[in-house]
Amino acid sequence: MRILLLSHGSLAVELINTAKMILGEFEDVHAIELLEGADINQYEQYIRFEIDSSNEILILTDLLGGSPFITSCKIYNSLADNRKVRIVTGMNLPMILEVINVRENCTLDELAIVAYEFGKKGIVDFVRQIEKGETR
Amino acid sequence: MKIVLSRIDERLAHGQVISSWTKQLQVRRILVIDDVLANDSFMTEVMKMAAPTGVDVETMSVENALPRIQEDTSSENVMLLFKSIDYAYKLVNSGYNLERLNIGNIGSGPKRKAVTKRVFMAPEEIDMARELSNKGVYVYLQMLSSDSEVNILKQI
Numbered sequence: 001m002r003i004l005l006l007s008h009g010s011l012a013v014e015l016i017n018t019a020k021m022i023l024g025e026f027e028d029v030h031a032i033e034l035l036e037g038a039d040i041n042q043y044e045q046y047i048r049f050e051i052d053s054s055n056e057i058l059i060l061t062d063l064l065g066g067s068p069f070i071t072s073c074k075i076y077n078s079l080a081d082n083r084k085v086r087i088v089t090g091m092n093l094p095m096i097l098e099v100i101n102v103r104e105n106c107t108l109d110e111l112a113i114v115a116y117e118f119g120k121k122g123i124v125d126f127v128r129q130i131e132k133g134e135t136r
Numbered sequence: 137m138k139i140v141l142s143r144i145d146e147r148l149a150h151g152q153v154i155s156s157w158t159k160q161l162q163v164r165r166i167l168v169i170d171d172v173l174a175n176d177s178f179m180t181e182v183m184k185m186a187a188p189t190g191v192d193v194e195t196m197s198v199e200n201a202l203p204r205i206q207e208d209t210s211s212e213n214v215m216l217l218f219k220s221i222d223y224a225y226k227l228v229n230s231g232y233n234l235e236r237l238n239i240g241n242i243g244s245g246p247k248r249k250a251v252t253k254r255v256f257m258a259p260e261e262i263d264m265a266r267e268l269s270n271k272g273v274y275v276y277l278q279m280l281s282s283d284s285e286v287n288i289l290k291q292i
Contacts, residue, residue: 037254037256038244039246040147064185065185065186070183070186
C-alpha cells in the first residue's frame with residue numbers, strides 16, 4: 001500500500017527523512033512538494049501519476065484547505081474507482097510513523113482510521129495533561 | 137452585501153492566506169465566481185469544509201453573480217474570489233462596477249510568464265489586466281494583507 005505525503009514546500013520530503021531516522025529504511029512512501037509559483041495543473045498530474053501507479057494509496061496532506069488537499073479532493077472525485085484512495089489532512093510525524101508501521105496488516109480504510117486517530121493522539125498539552133492528573 | 141475584497145487567487149480558498157484576509161477584513165462570506173465550480177457540488181462542499189470558521193462559501197457562475205450581488209441588501213462583509221482574471225473580466229463586462237481587483241496568486245503554466253515570483257500570466261491575461269485598468273479598475277498585486285499594494289501596470 002502506497003503512502004503519499006503532500007505539503008507546501010519541502011515539509012513532506014523532510015518528514016520522510018525524519019521518519020527514516022526513527023524507523024530506518026522503508027519503501028513506497030512518496031512525497032510531492034508544492035513550491036511557490038508552481039504550475040497547479042502539472043502538480044495535479046504528478047499526484048494523478050502516483051494514484052494511477054498504485055493499487056491502493058493513502059494520501060496525507062499538510063493543511064485543510066491548502067492546495068495539496070484541494071487538489072487531492074478534486075482528483076478523488078474524478079476517479080472512476082475512488083475506493084483505492086483515502087485522504088487524511090493535518091499530517092504529523094506520529095501519524096506517519098504509525099501508518100508506515102501498520103500498513104502491511106491493514107486495509108486502506110483501517111489505515112485511514114489509524115492515521116486520523118494517531119495524528120490526534122500525538123498531540124498533547126503536557127502541563128494541562130499533568131494538571132488533570134491524566135498521564136495517559 | 138458589502139464587497140470588502142475582490143481577489144484573484146488560482147488556488148482559491150486555500151487555508152492560511154484566505155484566513156489572514158478574512159480575519160483582517162471581517163469577511164463573513166466568500167463568493168467564488170467560476171463557471172466550472174458553480175456546477176461542481178463536490179468541490180463546493182470541499183471549499184465549504186476548508187473555509188475558516190464563521191465564513192460561508194458560495195460558488196456561482198458569472199451570469200448569476202451580478203444579480204446575486206445587486207439583490208443582496210444586507211451589510212454582510214463579502215469577498216469575491218476568482219480563479220483567474222477572465223472571470224473577473226467577464227463580470228466587469230457584464231456590467232459590474234468593480235473598483236479594485238487584487239491579484240494574489242497565479243501559478244505558472246505553459247503560456248504564462250513571471251510577473252512577480254507568485255504571479256504568472258499569459259499574454260491574453262495581461263491584456264485583460266490592462267483593459268480592466270483602462271476601464272478604471274485599480275488592479276494591484278498583493279499576496280497577504282501585510283504586503284504593500286503594487287499597481288499591476290508597473291509590472292507588465
